[in-house]
Amino acid sequence: MMWSRSLLDLVRGLRRAGARPSSIRRVIVTHFHVDHSTASLMMYYMSGAELAIGERDLGVITGGVEEYIEGALSLFLQNGMPKSEIEEIRKAHPALRLREFYEEASSLEWRPLRAGDRLRAGGSRLEVVEAPGHTPGHIILKLPDNSVVVGDVILDGITPHVTIHDWDTDPLGDYLRTLSMIVEMDPVVAYPGHRDPIQRPAERAKEIILHHRKRLDEILSILRNLKMTTGYDVARRVRWRSRYPRWEEYPAPEKFFAMGEALAHLRRLELEGLAERVEKKGVLYWKSA
Numbered sequence: 001m002m003w004s005r006s007l008l009d010l011v012r013g014l015r016r017a018g019a020r021p022s023s024i025r026r027v028i029v030t031h032f033h034v035d036h037s038t039a040s041l042m043m044y045y046m047s048g049a050e051l052a053i054g055e056r057d058l059g060v061i062t063g064g065v066e067e068y069i070e071g072a073l074s075l076f077l078q079n080g081m082p083k084s085e086i087e088e089i090r091k092a093h094p095a096l097r098l099r100e101f102y103e104e105a106s107s108l109e110w111r112p113l114r115a116g117d118r119l120r121a122g123g124s125r126l127e128v129v130e131a132p133g134h135t136p137g138h139i140i141l142k143l144p145d146n147s148v149v150v151g152d153v154i155l156d157g158i159t160p161h162v163t164i165h166d167w168d169t170d171p172l173g174d175y176l177r178t179l180s181m182i183v184e185m186d187p188v189v190a191y192p193g194h195r196d197p198i199q200r201p202a203e204r205a206k207e208i209i210l211h212h213r214k215r216l217d218e219i220l221s222i223l224r225n226l227k228m229t230t231g232y233d234v235a236r237r238v239r240w241r242s243r244y245p246r247w248e249e250y251p252a253p254e255k256f257f258a259m260g261e262a263l264a265h266l267r268r269l270e271l272e273g274l275a276e277r278v279e280k281k282g283v284l285y286w287k288s289a
């Protein structure tokens with residue numbers, strides 16, 4: 001339902017902008033998430049357009065989105081989340097429910113985009129800028145007037161989700177660096193993947209940086225209060241902005257977001273030398289350093 005609604009909005013928007021959907025030459029996908037990529041195959045079959053996406057997100061698609069999500073779920077298990085809750089998440093996850101799309105997408109030829117690539121679009125030129133964090137290969141597109149297509153890097157009113165799929169990565173660190181880059185770039189306007197254009201993108205990026213610094217402080221104080229705890233216990237104790245008062249009432253997607261965010265923050269605290277993890281019988285425990 002959601003999917004057909006987005007496709008309808010997309011085609012209607014193209015018509016309004018004076019473009020015939022069948023004449024589209026290239027579809028640039030900012031990141032691999034279902035709500036940003038699944039209509040691209042429809043556009044491809046409708047027009048024969050070239051498909052393009054950031055190199056590292058293309059790696060997620062060709063490496064298997066299912067394996068990628070399972071990587072996160074195995075970290076959740078290792079960090080103390082009960083198997084029953086992991087099973088709930090597995091059943092509800094949109095990327096797993098749309099696995100057929102990703103299987104088909106991985107069989108097609110995509111153009112991998114890298115930092116500095118320049119693309120023609122209509123009468124304009126777009127520069128590809130790598131903006132990892134929300135996904136590993138998220139890209140943004142800079143226009144000559146210093147406006148920018150930001151996908152889900154900054155959004156108004158909601159903070160984009162950051163999660164972790166592999167301990168050898170630092171998605172929150174990547175994301176904070178991306179946000180600082182937006183502050184430095186100081187775009188005149190940002191066109192996000194959800195909601196209205198953002199008129200003061202650098203200010204919004206600063207607000208999101210502050211949000212994560214506060215969240216890091218909150219998680220650090222949870223670790224200081226408890227001697228040793230699991231990532232799951234941390235996720236349950238954080239004061240998430242949720243309409244559900246108790247963890248038990250959270251729907252599966254909210255548990256996925258909360259657990260992923262908590263672990264991405266713990267990993268950042270670890271790299272900042274403020275938290276340590278200890279493994280005991282296959283379970284990871286966290287303490288302040």
Ligand SMILES: [Zn+2]
Nearest residue numbers: 031033134152
């Ligand atoms: Zn997204």
